[in-house]
Amino acid sequence: MPKHRFTIGKLRHTLQLLRGGAxxxxxxxxxxxxxNSTVSEIARCARVVGVD
Numbered sequence: 001m002p003k004h005r006f007t008i009g010k011l012r013h014t015l016q017l018l019r020g021g022a023x024x025x026x027x028x029x030x031x032x033x034x035x036n037s038t039v040s041e042i043a044r045c046a047r048v049v050g051v052d
Contacts (some may be wrong), residue, residue: 006042011042013032015042015046018039018042019037024042
């Protein structure tokens with residue numbers, strides 16, 4: 001399975017959109033040009049490290 005490569009800016013933008021709570025993971029993925037499973041994985045990792 002290939003590893004996901006994100007720039008820090010895209011990762012930060014993903015976290016900002018997740019924190020806003022107005023969009024679903026599918027909508028965030030479409031806005032950023034990535035899959036909704038990747039957005040879900042970022043959200044999961046953020047919860048684990050306490051960034052949430």
